[in-house]
Amino acid sequence: MPVTATAWLRTLRGGSQTHLLEAGDKQHYVVKLTNNPQGLRTLLNEWIAQRIMRYLRIPCPDIEIIDIPQSVIDASPKLGIERSKVVTPPVAGWHFGSRYPLHPSLHGVHDILGEAQLLSCRNLHHFAAALTFDKWTANADARQCIFYRARLVDVMDDDGSDDFADSTSRGLVASMIDQGYCFNGGYWDFPDAPGFGLYYRADVYRKIRGWKDFEPWLERIQCFPTSVLDQAFGELPRAWMTPRDEEELPILLERLFRRRSKVASLIEATHDRYPNHFVSWR
Ligand SMILES: Nc1ncnc2c1ncn2[C@@H]1O[C@H](COP(=O)(O)OP(=O)(O)OP(=O)(O)O)[C@@H](O)[C@H]1O
Numbered sequence: 310m311p312v313t314a315t316a317w318l319r320t321l322r323g324g325s326q327t328h329l330l331e332a333g334d335k336q337h338y339v340v341k342l343t344n345n346p347q348g349l350r351t352l353l354n355e356w357i358a359q360r361i362m363r364y365l366r367i368p369c370p371d372i373e374i375i376d377i378p379q380s381v382i383d384a385s386p387k388l389g390i391e392r393s394k395v396v397t398p399p400v401a402g403w404h405f406g407s408r409y410p411l412h413p414s415l416h417g418v419h420d421i422l423g424e425a426q427l428l429s430c431r432n433l434h435h436f437a438a439a440l441t442f443d444k445w446t447a448n449a450d451a452r453q454c455i456f457y458r459a460r461l462v463d464v465m466d467d468d469g470s471d472d473f474a475d476s477t478s479r480g481l482v483a484s485m486i487d488q489g490y491c492f493n494g495g496y497w498d499f500p501d502a503p504g505f506g507l508y509y510r511a512d513v514y515r516k517i518r519g520w521k522d523f524e525p526w527l528e529r530i531q532c533f534p535t536s537v538l539d540q541a542f543g544e545l546p547r548a549w550m551t552p553r554d555e556e557e558l559p560i561l562l563e564r565l566f567r568r569r570s571k572v573a574s575l576i577e578a579t580h581d582r583y584p585n586h587f588v589s590w591r
C-alpha cells in the first residue's frame with residue numbers, strides 16, 4: 310500500500326531532481342517524481358532493482374510508493390521539476406520513494422567520505438556485491454551509495470548471518486542507492502560496457518583478491534528464482550507504465566534472467582580494463 314506524503318522538506322541534488330518528503334508513517338523519503346527528467350522508466354528500474362538487490366542480500370534502502378496529495382503540492386511551490394527557472398509540479402498521486410535511513414535533521418547521511426572514513430566502512434565487501442549486481446543489470450551509471458552510522462545487521466534487515474564483518478556493533482555502513490540506470494535506463498537493453506557500475510573510488514575494491522569475493526552473489530544470481538521478478542512486476546503501479554512498457558518489461562526481465570551466466574565474464578572484462586581498481590586481484 311502507498312504511504313501518503315505529509316510535507317515537503319527540500320530538493321536534493323542530482324539529474325532526476327529528487328525531493329525529500331516526510332510521510333504519514335513518520336519516515337522520510339527521497340522521492341523520484343513521475344515527471345522527472347530521466348523518465349518514467351527510471352521508477353520502474355528502481356523498483357525492480359531494489360527487489361533484486363534485497364534478494365541478493367545487498368544493502369539498499371527500503372522503498373515505498375509515495376502518494377503525494379494535492380494539498381502537499383499546493384503548499385510546496387518548489388516541489389516539482391525545474392527547467393529554465395520554471396517549476397512544473399508533479400501530478401497528485403503515486404511516485405517512487407527511497408527511505409531516508411535516519412531522521413534527516415538529527416543524523417548525517419553522506420554521499421562522499423574522506424579516505425580514512427571510507428576505509429573504516431564496515432561493509433566494503435558489498436561493493437563487490439554491487440558490482441556483480443550492476444554487471445548483471447547493465448547499470449549504465451557509476452555505482453552510487455550513501456554512508457551513515459548504523460549496525461550492519463539493521464541495514465541488512467535480517468540476522469546478517471552470512472556477512473563477513475562484525476554486523477552487530479555500530480559503525481559507518483554503505484547502502485546502495487540510485488538504480489535508475491539499470492537496464493541502460495530508459496533503453497531497456499544490455500550494452501555491457503566494462504566501466505558500468507564502478508564506484509568512483511578504487512579504494513572500495515582494494516581488498517578484493519579474486520573470485521571468492523564475488524562468489525556469494527554470483528551463486529545467488531545463478532540460483533535466482535523467477536518468482537522474485539514476477540512479484541516485483543506485480544507490485545508496480547500500472548500508472549507508471551505505458552501499454553508499451555507493460556508489454557516490454559516482461560521481455561526485459563526474461564532477457565535479464567537468461568543472461569545470468571554472463572555475469573562472471575562481465576566482471577572479468579571490467580577487471581581487465583580497469584586493473585588499477587583491483588590492486589589485490591592479480
Ligand atoms: N534513500 C536515501 N537516503 C538518503 N539519501 C538519499 C537516498 N536516496 C537518494 N539520496 C540522496 O539523494 C541524491 C539523489 O538521489 P539519486 O542519486 O537516486 O538521484 P539522481 O537524480 O539520479 O542523482 P544523480 O544525478 O546525482 O545521480 C543522492 O545523491 C543522495 O544524496
Ligand SMILES: [Mg+2]
Pocket residue numbers: 323453487
Ligand atoms: Mg544518482
